[in-house]
Amino acid sequence: MSGHSKWSNTRYRKAYQDAKKDKKFSKIIRELHSIIKYNNNANIYDNTKLKLVVNKALSYNMKRVTINKIITKYHQQYNHKYISHNVNYLIYYGMIDRITLMIQCLTNNKNRTINFIRNIFDKYHGIICDYRVDHYIFQKKVSLTYIVNNNINRIIDIAEQLMPNDILFNKKTIDVFFSKQKYKDILILSKKFVIQPSEIKFVTIPYIKYHINDKIKQKLISIIHNLQSNVDIKKISHNAIYV
Structure with missing residues (x-):
């Protein structure tokens, strides 16, 4: 016998896939809560952003029952009024080597999230912007x-x-x-x-883009990888172009 187990390989591969799927579902669920809170509206027909998130959830094979349970919870338990789940949608901006990063977060602890982001930028000699640059x-x-x-x-x-x-x-x-x-x-x-x-x-x-070389590209990839390790961080956008 070779000493290899097909079941063992399948088990570890499935465990990895399940962990990845759970992380994705967790982000989508937090996003559902945040969108409803931000727009103060749990009606999918009136809230276009909520409809987009629901379509996104379905594209990742999340069960419709799970989605409906989150949405109808506000109607049934709180008499059609949204009660805060203490989840906030926040956007932070950072700059490093003339590259601007927009970091979108879903968090129930603002201080924890900003401290994590600030530590990452300090590590790579970047700064957190105190002003909005998205416009x-x-x-x-x-x-x-x-x-x-x-x-x-x-x-x-x-x-x-x-x-x-x-x-x-x-x-x-x-x-x-x-x-x-x-x-x-x-x-x-x-x-x-x-x-x-x-x-x-x-x-x-x-729409304002900055060309970078290979050295800065590797640095940017490393920063994004470190930021994405935090489940509070939902999406990262930047204006770098690699030639």
């Missing part, structure tokens, strides 16, 4: 993702009819971008076509 460095867009399957010309025709701000061609997908103000109109118009987007989401895109 002139980052912009929010609505992204429609289409899967390419011998239908690229039809997808381009759809994109042209929707009149997007930008189109990004990837190996297996095409991303079509619109201003966030057009979200409701795009949602209605996109349903009229035979080919439907595989995903609709809000994305943060930098």
